[in-house]
Amino acid sequence: MALFKGSQKRLEILSKLVLLIVTCVLSFFLISLGGRVLYDIDHWSVAPVMKDFRSVEALNKSNLEEEKINKKLAKIDVQIERSSIFRNRARRKYSSEKRSFNNWIRARKTIGSSTEDEVIRKRASKLDKIKGVEDRWQDKINALKGKRNRIKKTKNSVYYLRNEIKNQDRSKYSEAYKKFKVKVFIYRLLFVLPILILAIIAFIKLRKSKLKSLVWAYIIFALYSFFWGLLPYMPNYGGYIRYSVGILLTILIGIFVIKRLKDYTEKKKLELEQSMDERVKSVKEDVAVKSYKAHCCPSCEKDFLMNNWQPKTKLIKEILEDEAPDFCQHCGLTLFNKCEKCGNRKFAHFPFCSSCGARESL
Ligand SMILES: [Zn+2]
Ligand SMILES: [Zn+2]
Known part of the structure; x- marks a missing residue:
């Protein structure tokens, strides 16, 4: 051992360092391998895709229906527009006729002629006819608008139905996705749980043994698998499971620490009960x-x-x-x-x- 000549302490420090490196490197490889296995485990089941849950037939039907309604609406709009043009024309004609009629009446009054009742009646009835045309167009427009409103209502119900279908599809998908997540978690649990149990046993029995560097590498790997490989995949259920696991872990750690403390004080008490010679030895x-x-x-x-x-x-x-x-x-x-x-x-x-x-x- 020429390298460590004259220094037991240096040898000790160096071997501790080497063992620490061994622990780190071994846990690194274990973690990499575990990550690889977990990655493969995730691909045992295929994640559901939203596309697969779309009620294609019903949605297509609803789309077609909407298209038809839109065509009807467009047609009615054209009819309303055309009727409005005719009505406006009649309205303009009526107002200009009315104006000329009023002028004519006024002129007639000033001139004082009173033998033209027949003419007045004729002109008035012509005026009424024009007004009647305007009213008919207006009635037609009103009827068309009523029809339009009814069609609009149908369109809204089509919309509503389609949204219902979409919502149902979405909830089916999220249900399937939840199941998928649970499956992934169970697969991961099947892998991580034995590792964890072994790690707990190793911690209790072997953490101070000669092989402790290797044991600690394994324990680090198990902790990593638990906190990074399992916990984030735990189904949420509104936090129930996570909080319960947290409580359970805290209690277990608490019990362990309390037990260790008790064991230690009892050991010390027993030691102090021994005779002075035995204690010194x-x-x-x-x-x-x-x-x-x-x-x-x-x-x-x-x-x-x-x-x-x-x-x-x-x-x-x-x-x-x-x-x-x-x-x-x-x-x-x-x-x-x-x-x-x-x-x-x-x-x-x-x-x-x-x-x-x-x-x-x-
Ligand atoms: Zn003392
Ligand atoms: Zn001496």
């Missing part, structure tokens, strides 16, 4: 190093430096060795003692004396 070297650095008791894990002040001129090592108590104030465990060989004060849980190298005999 059960402190492992890495725990001893950590607790020395953090000035915590290796058994009850409470801080044994009661005052937190740390003068900058004094090294933590000096503080520890000069001021730390011999025994833990919280559980009574021996913290510092004197070396049997050289008599120097030292942390009791290191395997060798740092002053003379004698093996710890505690």
